[in-house]
Amino acid sequence: MTDAPSPRPGGAMVEFDSVGLRYGPDAEVLCDISFNLQPGSFYFLTGPSGAGKTSLLKMLYLAQRPSRGIVRLFGEDLVHMPRQRLPGFRRRIGVVFQDFRLIPHLSARDNIALPLRIAGVGEEDLSGPVGEMLSWIGLGDRADARPATLSGGEQQRVAIARAVIARPQLLVADEPTGNVDPEMAMRLLGLFEALNRLGTTVVVATHDIHLISRIENAQMMRLERGRLADPTGALRYPPANRV
Amino acid sequence: MIIPRVPVQHRRLLPDRRLSGPTPWVIAILMMLTLLAAAAGVGLARSANAIGSAIAGRVTVQIVTANPVTRAQQAAALRRAAAAQPFVRSARSVGQEELQETLGQWFGSAEGNDPVLQSLPLPALIDIDFVGEDRSGHMAQLRALVAAEAPGARIIPHAEWLGPVAQLIRSLAWIAGGLVLLMTLASAAVVIMTARAALATHFPTIEILHLIGATDRQITRLFQRRIAIDTAYGIALGSVVAAAILLLIGWQWTGITSGLAATASLGPAGWALLLALPLLAIALAALTARQTLLAALKKIL
Numbered sequence: 001m002t003d004a005p006s007p008r009p010g011g012a013m014v015e016f017d018s019v020g021l022r023y024g025p026d027a028e029v030l031c032d033i034s035f036n037l038q039p040g041s042f043y044f045l046t047g048p049s050g051a052g053k054t055s056l057l058k059m060l061y062l063a064q065r066p067s068r069g070i071v072r073l074f075g076e077d078l079v080h081m082p083r084q085r086l087p088g089f090r091r092r093i094g095v096v097f098q099d100f101r102l103i104p105h106l107s108a109r110d111n112i113a114l115p116l117r118i119a120g121v122g123e124e125d126l127s128g129p130v131g132e133m134l135s136w137i138g139l140g141d142r143a144d145a146r147p148a149t150l151s152g153g154e155q156q157r158v159a160i161a162r163a164v165i166a167r168p169q170l171l172v173a174d175e176p177t178g179n180v181d182p183e184m185a186m187r188l189l190g191l192f193e194a195l196n197r198l199g200t201t202v203v204v205a206t207h208d209i210h211l212i213s214r215i216e217n218a219q220m221m222r223l224e225r226g227r228l229a230d231p232t233g234a235l236r237y238p239p240a241n242r243v
Numbered sequence: 244m245i246i247p248r249v250p251v252q253h254r255r256l257l258p259d260r261r262l263s264g265p266t267p268w269v270i271a272i273l274m275m276l277t278l279l280a281a282a283a284g285v286g287l288a289r290s291a292n293a294i295g296s297a298i299a300g301r302v303t304v305q306i307v308t309a310n311p312v313t314r315a316q317q318a319a320a321l322r323r324a325a326a327a328q329p330f331v332r333s334a335r336s337v338g339q340e341e342l343q344e345t346l347g348q349w350f351g352s353a354e355g356n357d358p359v360l361q362s363l364p365l366p367a368l369i370d371i372d373f374v375g376e377d378r379s380g381h382m383a384q385l386r387a388l389v390a391a392e393a394p395g396a397r398i399i400p401h402a403e404w405l406g407p408v409a410q411l412i413r414s415l416a417w418i419a420g421g422l423v424l425l426m427t428l429a430s431a432a433v434v435i436m437t438a439r440a441a442l443a444t445h446f447p448t449i450e451i452l453h454l455i456g457a458t459d460r461q462i463t464r465l466f467q468r469r470i471a472i473d474t475a476y477g478i479a480l481g482s483v484v485a486a487a488i489l490l491l492i493g494w495q496w497t498g499i500t501s502g503l504a505a506t507a508s509l510g511p512a513g514w515a516l517l518l519a520l521p522l523l524a525i526a527l528a529a530l531t532a533r534q535t536l537l538a539a540l541k542k543i544l
């Protein structure tokens with residue numbers, strides 16, 4: 001079903017080396033970005049508005065190729081990869097968008113089932129996982145509701161459920177708590193933490209500095225004006241990889 | 244496959260409403276005009292061929308000798324001599340009554356027994372049909388025969404005066420063929436615009452599908468199916484209207500049994516072509532939509 005390989009044992013799940021990104025002829029929005037993401041780790045990506053967080057996430061979830069540098073995902077070079085191989089990799093990445101991006105004419109159930117249907121899972125095998133996911137996010141009684149009839153928090157939970165239902169190896173979330181109250185933010189973070197415990201690598205972009213302290217062993221990546229702050233070198237050379 | 248199979252659950256990824264309201268109607272109009280132009284082209288081509296083959300090997304020898312007795316003798320001698328030649332299929336004298344009757348239509352004489360008409364010194368005419376294709380060789384032999392049997396007689400090849408008419412009809416048939424081609428291209432352009440408009444309208448959904456891991460083929464099949472169904476509705480409607488018009492014209496045509504109009508008909512091959520055109524149009528629409536969608540999706544990462 002997928003032609004994307006797993007990361008080699010002990011290797012990084014994501015490797016960025018001297019990556020730069022520019023849109024058209026303008027100056028680079030990301031410059032000399034280098035880091036490694038370890039399998040099963042939890043990362044927060046922070047930085048002021050306009051620092052390039054969303055651009056960095058776009059490269060992580062394969063919506064954008066870099067202008068220069070090397071990007072490796074699951075051990076494979078993504079910069080020169082033929083585009084017909086990308087869907088196989090995308091199916092192993094879950095994405096939570098800041099603006100949810102639910103398909104408006106589909107019910108909550110169908111939105112959540114979307115990744116499984118795209119992956120070719122039969123209808124008879126869908127109802128169980130989708131039902132479980134609806135219960136997990138507390139929307140079991142709103143399964144047939146269209147996104148427009150759901151509150152912001154409910155839409156966010158549906159978006160998260162859609163991102164995680166296929167058990168992705170990498171979960172990327174862009175400001176997932178930006179549209180919900182603090183209590184809901186903590187609940188959503190609890191969902192990510194639970195998924196992380198199951199082995200998923202999680203990258204969460206957020207402005208909320210209070211969230212970061214809630215996750216034990218989470219690492220912080222800070223972007224400033226398109227550059228990644230890594231004073232200790234821990235992001236580029238994680239302790240596990242240090243010689 | 245012209246209309247790809249897509250699971251019902253996947254079809255719901257696009258909203259239920261039609262992709263583009265006017266598309267089926269525009270396609271219907273274009274299909275109707277295409278079929279009418281094709282029918283006209285086939286009819287004209289067959290008419291041109293019928294006239295061409297009819298006149299290609301036929302000549303009329305006109306004997307204008309002043310003495311009516313000598314004229315009649317020359318005509319009879321030439322007809323006998325011509326009929327005996329191996330390159331002549333048939334030689335027929337056109338009777339004086341037939342000539343007077345034809346001229347009577349112009350003189351206003353109902354029965355052709357007008358005394359003035361009867362007093363006219365009409366030439367003797369002999370229609371000769373050649374055998375085979377070697378017309379130039381046959382003409383040379385006929386000229387020698389005429390010079391021997393009826394000196395001074397004129398040989399009039401029918402191709403000389405009906406040829407330009409056949410050529411004009413043939414040109415009209417080509418123009419009709421050109422119109423069919425142009426309207427086919429216009430139909431393809433409509434499909435391309437429809438596909439692009441559909442992509443633009445549903446771009447957010449396509450982007451999500453891509454990021455979730457949908458392949459270009461999966462996305463293309465969704466749109467290709469919808470566009471193929473839309474155009475199939477239009478093609479069916481246009482075909483029904485065109486068929487009704489052609490049947491009406493055919494019904495009126497049955498009253499025409501003479502002249503050039505009688506040579507125009509569609510024939511079995513023509514009807515087969517008209518029946519095949521809608522199916523070809525659906526296939527063309529689906530193929531055009533597929534290629535347009537794949538090309539557009541390649542521009543998205």
